[in-house]
Amino acid sequence: MTRPLILFDLTRLVSASGRSAPTGIERVELAYAKWLHGLSSADVRFVVTMQSVRMIADAAVPQFLERQEATWDAGAQGFSAESAILNVNEFLAGDGSPTAPRLGYLSKEERELRRSRRGVTGQQTSRSPIATWAQHMSASWAREPLTPLLRQNHRDRPVIYLRASLDRLERPAPIERIKAFPGVRMVNVCHDLIPLDFPEFVRPGTATTCAARVETLAKHADGIISSSHYSAARLRQYLGPKPPKITVSHIGSEPARHDCALPPLVDSPYFLVVSTIEARKNHMLLLNVWRRLVDDLGHAAPKLIIAGKRGWEAQTPIAVLDRVRQLSSHVYEAGAVPDAALDLLRRNATAVLMPSFVEGFGMPVTEALSVNTPVIASDIPVFREIVGNAAELIDPLDGPSWRRAVIEYAEKNSPRRAAALERARRYEPPQWSDHFRDVRNFIEEVGQVQPKIYVPARRRPTFAASLLGVSPSRTLL
Structure with a gap:
């Protein structure tokens, strides 16, 4: 050629x-x-x-x-990888849930918010390089x-x-x-x-x-x-x-190398979900599971970190995150976490959770398995295709089974998690x-x-086209 x-x-x-x-x-x-x-x-x-x-x-x-x-990798304009880890550490240590950027960085909604703020206060916000x-x-x-x-x-x-x-x-x-x-x-x-x-x-x-x-x-x-x-x-x-x-x-899905020097994570177990908060990602299943866990186990309930910006068609999970105070000590919305911090969170999680209703591929699943982190994900066709039995797959509507899996993975010296860890170690991630x-x-x-080859059709005169109320047609040969 x-x-x-x-x-x-x-x-x-x-x-x-x-x-x-x-x-x-x-x-x-x-x-x-x-x-x-x-x-x-x-x-x-x-x-x-x-x-x-x-x-x-x-x-x-x-x-x-x-x-x-x-x-x-490192973050920008007030939300660095280091600040993301410091926020998580504060949450894991039980010292509170510091607010992270919830709309992602310079999302459409955040731009509108900044324009509105300038209009009301006259303040000029800084712009990212x-x-x-x-x-x-x-x-x-x-x-x-x-x-x-x-x-x-x-x-x-x-x-x-x-x-x-x-x-x-x-x-x-x-x-x-x-x-x-x-x-x-x-x-x-x-x-x-x-x-x-x-x-x-x-x-x-x-x-x-x-x-x-x-x-x-x-x-x-x-x-x-x-x-x-x-x-x-x-x-x-x-x-x-x-x-x-x-x-x-x-x-x-090979593991990335990061140059950022980050503080160590607080030694406290947690589960991790990596995705934009949107309807198809099924965050409500996890929030319902955690609400029941907190009701049943109180302070001993495991912790959940949500890494991802707020998205669309997700009014209910966002309302739960904003208003349900009993979850604030056990569920943390970490925002759009920079890659170096995300890699650290991924490698140290008890498991990465992905209860999506539908995906085209699902990079968080393969990325977690590529660093030997266990994965609990939805039993949907694409996950059966890309990871098979390397991840534990559960019906995305089966809340009791997800709750049971979280409880058993969180147990000290958990046999179920040990088996999942072994499957993750045997997984061969797709290579770039x-x-x-x-x-x-x-x-x-x-x-x-x-x-x-695209060939435009001969255009009618503009006047005739306007009389007919039609646009000039186009033909593909």
Whole structure:
């Protein structure tokens, strides 16, 4: 295969800049960017999708990636990895439950809160350097238009437009302009279609947006990488009679190395849940379990740490966290914990809990098992696929079984936890090296097939279109 040109879209990572902790999709995009930056078998350019797809200056990319990874690792603007551990230690020692940032770092809600605060008090809040850095990158570094590069290359060698998320696919115009060049192939990572399959778990309108994104995939993607067979099977239901090529490769979960020097944890056992607080993550099951444990065991009840920002469609668990005082000494909302602190919490937990109703993959499960921490998770198809019996899987609706498991794992010298620990030690986590080998092979495969070419239909005159009340149509050949 002729040496390909790979255009990797960094839009999701840029939009996440300024947060102290990433989502799973943002972790994946960073891993892709780091792999591609060191790839010697292809020419790689990094792009950002705004009104159009524009290229980032090559020299700017490594500095941005390093700075973003450092921010996720150590934290930023008043919520460092060290402060997160000090908060947890205060909770574990029984000295209270210090407040952590509950909306995550620079989430949409927090931005609105800051704008409101400035409007009421006139105070100017400080801005994170990484947020300014990302805005600078978008405005200044992504100035180079993509069209001249495509004109030079699209006939001479494979051009792969690679994306690690579905973000902004609901607005297909920039992608249509890329796909109008013969020889350009689009490869997209698809993690899940939860908004379509389970619209009750997402914000109003999200299912419609997801449907539009999948329509763009069906029309323009030449290849799709799915992180699980479960998600791939769900995806095929929506792609029509002539779907793009699909491959499945589990994403990597190797333990990360962190440079932060953190204080040691207080020697007190705890359970850990790592996820945004949202409806599908099923935090209410755990809060109901802990409420019963506190009622039955009092001060001797085990402790639970929730690492993750507040999300959507989760009014009830948030109300419990805010108002039920009897849980405050046994359940701690630690916020969007930076990676170095999260790694320390993960390695020392009695078990990581994940009672989700649905997942596309479930990185917290594989990440916990990769450091030999026992996992109790939902008995759902994707967990059976990615971890099998390495984790203890329980029906996400079976509260009594979850309660019994927590009690038995918390016992001193627990036989049940010892068995789970042994299963975790035998678990072989998916490796990023294996995943990127699969991706490289798939890109080569896609590069050898005839690409889809977008051809705009001839537009009607504007006046006639306005009379008819219709938009100019577009056709995919």
